[in-house]
Amino acid sequence: MTVASDITLYTDNTPNGAKAPIILEELGLPYKLEHLSIQSGRQKEDWFLKINPNGQIPAITDGKQRVFDSGAILLYLTQKYDKEGKVSYAPGTPEYYEQLSWISWQIGGLGPKTGQALAFAAFAPVRSDYAIEKFLNEAKGLFGVLEYRLKESPYLAGDKYTIADIASFPWVFQGADALDLDLAEWPHVKSWVDKIIQRPAVQKGLSTPTPPFTAEQFKEFCRAQRAVVLAKENTDKH
Ligand SMILES: N[C@@H](CCC(=O)N[C@@H](CS)C(=O)NCC(=O)O)C(=O)O
Structure with a gap:
């Protein structure tokens, strides 16, 4: 069963930044990409602080849902989109x-x-x-x-x-x-x-x-x- 997603990924090429695209690719989820170069300082701009109040990459939005911090992103995406347990174990086990x-x-x-x-x-x-x-x-x-x-x-x-x-x-x-x-x-x-x-x-x-x-x-x-x-x-x- 395909679940609809409307994901935008905000990231840069860093170790924390890589985790979010890796899980999106593992799950085959489509996403829009916003390159937020941390050198540019754009991660501290007001519009982005509404997505991640901590002003860091990576973060995602999925429709109206924002998720920031890479650990939360890994858990959110698998709990919502990895029901078959391709790359995650089910909550409670x-x-x-x-x-x-x-x-x-x-x-x-x-x-x-x-x-x-x-x-x-x-x-x-x-x-x-x-x-x-x-x-x-x-x-x-x-x-x-x-x-x-x-x-x-x-x-x-x-x-x-x-x-x-x-x-x-x-x-x-x-x-x-x-x-x-x-x-x-x-x-x-x-x-x-x-x-x-x-x-x-x-x-x-x-x-x-x-x-x-x-x-x-x-x-x-x-x-x-x-x-x-x-x-x-x-x-x-x-
Ligand atoms: N705990 C956060 C750490 C995120 C983090 O440290 N991001 C760094 C890049 S790896 C960043 O955005 N640095 C730029 C800044 O702090 O302004 C996570 O795991 O997502």
């Missing part, structure tokens, strides 16, 4: 709570910690070895948590690829390159990434709204950014 736990873990931990590691290592106007080390170690610790889980289970919520995997995947895939982490250190995470990147919906999602750099270009860009930060005087007074 034990697997649903496992799925929800991993999504919450990503939103509260993996995303912010990896994001801070990247901000301090590659984009900070001042250099703090303390902050770089602190957040890099925290991000690596969280990669270790994924390794522990993926050693016992093929996917985060259980036997099936779900929105729990979609939530964490972009942070691991792009985060590892950006921070120059070698996934060989976490072999189960590496095989999980190698499986997920094969999915056409994931490839399409990562190329929305614009085709990303190639992996090599992206690594080179991040390497150059990190070199700029490292060349700054160390302002850490610890």
Whole structure:
């Protein structure tokens, strides 16, 4: 049965931004695309704050319904449009709570910690070895948590690829390159990434709204950014 949708996606090419097009593509849902370049600052304009009061991407509207924050988008779209359980577990089942736990873990931990590691290592106007080390170690610790889980289970919520995997995947895939982490250190995470990147919906999602750099270009860009930060005087007074 086809359920009518009237979805507009507001996003940019970032790890959080990629989750929304990936789930839309996985579910084969049609959507209008509004590229909201975060560099442009348009995410803080009044019209968009009515869609996401937090002024960040990604967000969607579905008719009159607004949904912001990537975890909420993953849950909303699957609860409304994935009745067959293609990439989600049904609310109320034990697997649903496992799925929800991993999504919450990503939103509260993996995303912010990896994001801070990247901000301090590659984009900070001042250099703090303390902050770089602190957040890099925290991000690596969280990669270790994924390794522990993926050693016992093929996917985060259980036997099936779900929105729990979609939530964490972009942070691991792009985060590892950006921070120059070698996934060989976490072999189960590496095989999980190698499986997920094969999915056409994931490839399409990562190329929305614009085709990303190639992996090599992206690594080179991040390497150059990190070199700029490292060349700054160390302002850490610890
Ligand atoms: N918890 C939010 C985080 C969203 C977020 O951090 N978005 C970033 C891009 S990855 C953003 O919009 N940054 C621009 C800004 O904060 O102005 C989610 O998971 O959707």
